[in-house]
Amino acid sequence: MKQGVRDMVRLSDSRMSGTSYGAxxxxxxxxxxxxxxxxxxxxxxxxxxxxxxxxxxxxxSDAGLAKRQGRVEEKPEPRYERGYGWMFTRHIKQANxxxxxxxxxxxxxxxxxxxxxx
Numbered sequence: 001m002k003q004g005v006r007d008m009v010r011l012s013d014s015r016m017s018g019t020s021y022g023a024x025x026x027x028x029x030x031x032x033x034x035x036x037x038x039x040x041x042x043x044x045x046x047x048x049x050x051x052x053x054x055x056x057x058x059x060x061s062d063a064g065l066a067k068r069q070g071r072v073e074e075k076p077e078p079r080y081e082r083g084y085g086w087m088f089t090r091h092i093k094q095a096n097x098x099x100x101x102x103x104x105x106x107x108x109x110x111x112x113x114x115x116x117x118x
Contacts, residue, residue: 009049011056013038013095025049025056027095033076040068 007022013031016024030036037058041047046059058065080086091101 009047011038011041011047027099029095029097031094033089035069040065042068 013028032039
């Protein structure tokens with residue numbers, strides 16, 4: 001902002017609210033909380049994005065990434081001991097799997113028929 005940049009690409013491993021302009025890449029998975037790729041990004045890293053080719057690359061050497069990976073191996077301490085936060089951190093599936101609770105899935109019974117909207 002100080003340099004006059006008024007827009008930039010934002011990357012997130014979750015949902016985002018409060019932004020109404022510019023490019024956003026959401027639901028990067030696996031999420032950084034469990035050691036996904038965004039956990040390795042540092043301020044100043046260059047990231048290449050090609051929308052047409054559907055590619056995103058962090059321009060950091062493999063050696064640099066390996067060094068960073070060693071620092072994020074430890075999972076953060078659980079933040080919640082009960083309630084929704086506890087349930088979410090233990091049971092939510094990653095974005096590529098639908099961001100739903102694992103206990104809501106079922107491998108038995110007929111699927112629920114969608115109600116008619118007419």
